[in-house]
Amino acid sequence: MKLSNTKVSKRGMITAGVLSAALITSSLLSTVGVAANAASPLKIGVSLSLTGDFSDSGLAAQRGYLLWQQEVNKKGGILGRSVSIKIVNDASSPDQVVTNYTNLITKDKVDIVMGPFSSLLTIPASRVAKRYGYSFIEPAGGGPKVFAEKNPNLFFVQPAATTKGGDVFADYILSLPASQRPKTAGYVKLDDPFAAPLADNIKARFEAAGIKTVYDQTYPSETADMTPVVSALAAKNPDVVVGGTQSADAFAQVKAMIQLKFSPKWLFLSNGASSPLEFPQQIGANNTEGVFTSSDWYPKSTAPGTAAFIKAYVAKYGGAATSIDSTSTEAYSAGTLLEEVAAKTGKIDNKTIIATLHKGSWPTLEGNLSWNAYGEPQGSYLLTQWIGGALTTVWPKATAQHAPVAPKPAWKN
Amino acid sequence: MHLVVQALILGTLTGGVYALMASGQTLIFGIMKVINLAQGAYVVLGAYLTMSLFQWTHIDPFLLILLTTPILFFVGAATQWFLLRPLRPADATELSLLVTFAVALGLEGLMSVMYKTTLRSIQPGYENHSWTIAGYQVNEVRFYAFLLSIAMLVILYLILQKTKFGRAIRATVQNPMSAQLLGVNSNLVSAFGFGLGVATSAAAGAVFGLITPFNPGSHYDLISRLLTVVILGGLGSIGGSVIAAMVMGVGAALVSALSAPVWSDFTFFAVLIIVLLVRPRGMFGAKVRGAL
Numbered sequence: 001m002k003l004s005n006t007k008v009s010k011r012g013m014i015t016a017g018v019l020s021a022a023l024i025t026s027s028l029l030s031t032v033g034v035a036a037n038a039a040s041p042l043k044i045g046v047s048l049s050l051t052g053d054f055s056d057s058g059l060a061a062q063r064g065y066l067l068w069q070q071e072v073n074k075k076g077g078i079l080g081r082s083v084s085i086k087i088v089n090d091a092s093s094p095d096q097v098v099t100n101y102t103n104l105i106t107k108d109k110v111d112i113v114m115g116p117f118s119s120l121l122t123i124p125a126s127r128v129a130k131r132y133g134y135s136f137i138e139p140a141g142g143g144p145k146v147f148a149e150k151n152p153n154l155f156f157v158q159p160a161a162t163t164k165g166g167d168v169f170a171d172y173i174l175s176l177p178a179s180q181r182p183k184t185a186g187y188v189k190l191d192d193p194f195a196a197p198l199a200d201n202i203k204a205r206f207e208a209a210g211i212k213t214v215y216d217q218t219y220p221s222e223t224a225d226m227t228p229v230v231s232a233l234a235a236k237n238p239d240v241v242v243g244g245t246q247s248a249d250a251f252a253q254v255k256a257m258i259q260l261k262f263s264p265k266w267l268f269l270s271n272g273a274s275s276p277l278e279f280p281q282q283i284g285a286n287n288t289e290g291v292f293t294s295s296d297w298y299p300k301s302t303a304p305g306t307a308a309f310i311k312a313y314v315a316k317y318g319g320a321a322t323s324i325d326s327t328s329t330e331a332y333s334a335g336t337l338l339e340e341v342a343a344k345t346g347k348i349d350n351k352t353i354i355a356t357l358h359k360g361s362w363p364t365l366e367g368n369l370s371w372n373a374y375g376e377p378q379g380s381y382l383l384t385q386w387i388g389g390a391l392t393t394v395w396p397k398a399t400a401q402h403a404p405v406a407p408k409p410a411w412k413n
Numbered sequence: 414m415h416l417v418v419q420a421l422i423l424g425t426l427t428g429g430v431y432a433l434m435a436s437g438q439t440l441i442f443g444i445m446k447v448i449n450l451a452q453g454a455y456v457v458l459g460a461y462l463t464m465s466l467f468q469w470t471h472i473d474p475f476l477l478i479l480l481t482t483p484i485l486f487f488v489g490a491a492t493q494w495f496l497l498r499p500l501r502p503a504d505a506t507e508l509s510l511l512v513t514f515a516v517a518l519g520l521e522g523l524m525s526v527m528y529k530t531t532l533r534s535i536q537p538g539y540e541n542h543s544w545t546i547a548g549y550q551v552n553e554v555r556f557y558a559f560l561l562s563i564a565m566l567v568i569l570y571l572i573l574q575k576t577k578f579g580r581a582i583r584a585t586v587q588n589p590m591s592a593q594l595l596g597v598n599s600n601l602v603s604a605f606g607f608g609l610g611v612a613t614s615a616a617a618g619a620v621f622g623l624i625t626p627f628n629p630g631s632h633y634d635l636i637s638r639l640l641t642v643v644i645l646g647g648l649g650s651i652g653g654s655v656i657a658a659m660v661m662g663v664g665a666a667l668v669s670a671l672s673a674p675v676w677s678d679f680t681f682f683a684v685l686i687i688v689l690l691v692r693p694r695g696m697f698g699a700k701v702r703g704a705l
Contacts, residue, residue, distance in 0.1 A: 051525065052530070055525075055529065055530045056529065056530055056531050191675070217673055217674055217675075218673075218674070218675055219669075219674035219675065220674070220675055220678065222634050222678065223674060223677075223678075224625050224631075224634060225423075225427055225624075225625065225665075227423045227427075227552075227666075228420055228423055228424070228665065228666040228667075228669035228670045228674070228677070229669050229670070229674045231416065231419045231420060231423060231670050232416060232669070232670040232671070235415065235416045235419075235670075247532060248532050248626050248628075251532065251534075251626045252625060252626065255540075255541055258541040259541050259542075259543045259550060259552045260419075260543070260550045261543060261545070261550060278531065278532065281534075281536075282532065282534055282626055283541075284536065284541065287541075411541075413538075413539075413541055413542060
């Protein structure tokens with residue numbers, strides 16, 4: 001088709017005129033939009049596991065994020081901009097999480113993204129954030145592989161890498177006078193990148209202190225019946241048992257110990273026992289007494305803002321302080337970090353967030369947080385123990401609500 | 414020695430539980446040549462039903478089996494009638510794999526919506542009780558489950574061998590055409606047979622929920638174990654699956670206790686491969702295809 005020979009009709013002229021007018025109008029509107037940007041909502045994108053394997057924790061994180069959105073907006077938002085969190089479901093899939101963050105950044109054009117649940121999903125999600133130059137404050141991906149990514153945009157909102165969760169138990173045991181320390185130890189570990197290294201860290205410190213290892217076995221994740229494993233452990237009768245556990249296996253270990261009537265003097269479980277609701281439901285409320293675990297948050301924490309957080313949480317979702325999942329606290333704390341960055345710098349953009357959080361220490365519900373170059377927090381967890389039917393902090397002494405109870409009372413049934 | 418005997422006790426009791434679960438699976442294959450990939454999901458459904466009824470009525474979970482068995486019988490019969498019966502006979506065996514897998518996924522989704530993915534367990538208060546006999550621990554629930562397995566297997570045997578319905582099933586298994594010519598309604602027999610196989614999940618689910626925490630995704634692990642049990646025992650042989658379940662239970666417990674837990678499942682699969690190499694139809698697989 002030759003343009004020079006094309007007749008320009010009257011109708012064509014009108015169409016061209018309308019299009020030109022539309023273009024001019026839209027460009028005018030966008031100029032107005034830029035001018036009004038200061039008052040436009042701050043759009044935050046998050047992908048969460050609202051269904052699938054991680055949905056319990058994903059929903060807990062959602063409660064935390066949405067509670068923070070409500071509370072920050074009550075205060076007028078961030079730098080005068082109301083906060084609008086868009087949460088999309090990744091169905092616990094590492095593939096879907098990549099699609100979700102790509103869409104949030106490129107299609108929804110959110111200003112900021114924050115993290116999903118689990119190390120498994122955080123790793124691919126953080127790569128997307130890094131590719132587009134977004135900061136990545138994340139509440140629940142603290143396995144070693146997350147930090148091995150060497151992503152300078154990432155900030156993990158818990159006191160330490162999750163594999164360091166057992167350090168506080170080792171600190172407590174090794175603080176005991178030699179005559180009161182356990183002489184023998186057994187390690188029962190899930191074949192898992194979080195659980196097994198955590199127990200191995202404790203084992204290395206115990207062995208260096210002369211606590212003899214009498215049992216050390218790893219079980220695959222599909223092990224549903226722990227009784228044969230625990231029967232072999234019980235035959236060695238160690239003073240202290242360290243369970244490198246997640247959740248179902250932690251419950252199965254304890255049930256097997258009860259059934260085999262084996263009650264060690266000290267029992268530490270890396271995960272599972274830290275769940276305020278599920279643990280007593282699964283093993284029986286009267287069997288929790290004396291079991292150790294580690295936590296990043298507890299309802300009686302003295303961290304600033306805790307009382308207000310609990311009050312707002314209970315008002316919005318019901319229940320009691322003791323039923324708050326720590327994942328909700330972590331997600332809430334991820335949000336408050338944004339407020340603090342904005343308050344300190346007067347700006348809220350990805351470059352500012354990354355540059356600012358790499359300096360200094362930041363107060364959150366999780367305590368004062370600071371990170372190394374790749375987002376690994378430099379603090380430590382709290383040692384908690386089930387005392388009187390509730391998770392109670394027992395170590396370090398400075399934050400302890402109660403002295404550690406040892407030996408562990410016998411199982412009740 | 415103490416450890417070996419304790420492992421034998423634990424393994425035998427656990428084997429009994431798997432025998433109970435696998436009996437329905439092997440019955441369904443024997444009757445219909447359907448490898449039912451949804452059997453694990455039916456067991457989990459049985460566990461959820463028992464849990465809900467127990468929380469609602471506070472009736473003992475073992476007694477609730479009397480209520481849940483007919484429910485699962487109808488669920489199974491409906492699955493066969495509406496989803497498997499319409500398949501073309503020539504493709505039925507292959508397509509039934511897809512259909513039953515779809516049923517498993519559907520049930521998993523349904524249970525996830527209703528119960529979420531939180532781990533649950535059935536806790537009547539005695540689930541962790543054990544008797545100490547000569548220094549060995551015998552868990553009450555597993556012991557009852559073992560007795561229940563034996564009772565269920567005896568009932569299945571009696572139904573198949575001593576009742577008119579059982580004779581109709583066996584006739585349909587051996588020669589569907591002749592059975593039909595002799596007046597057996599093979600469609601109805603297949604639906605009832607499938608229902609019977611699924612009904613065993615009620616008892617299996619109650620026991621499963623008592624001894625281990627479960628969620629809707631638990632059926633994946635279960636089905637892989639059940640399939641290996643019925644293949645080792647010989648597809649279609651109830652007696653074979655009982656013995657295979659015992660071999661699995663005792664073998665896994667011994668390897669776990671005496672060697673390392675990481676080897677326990679591997680050992681079982683190694684035994685399975687060896688048996689299949691030497692005797693491809695399994696330990697007790699029938700020479701005549703379909704004989705129970």
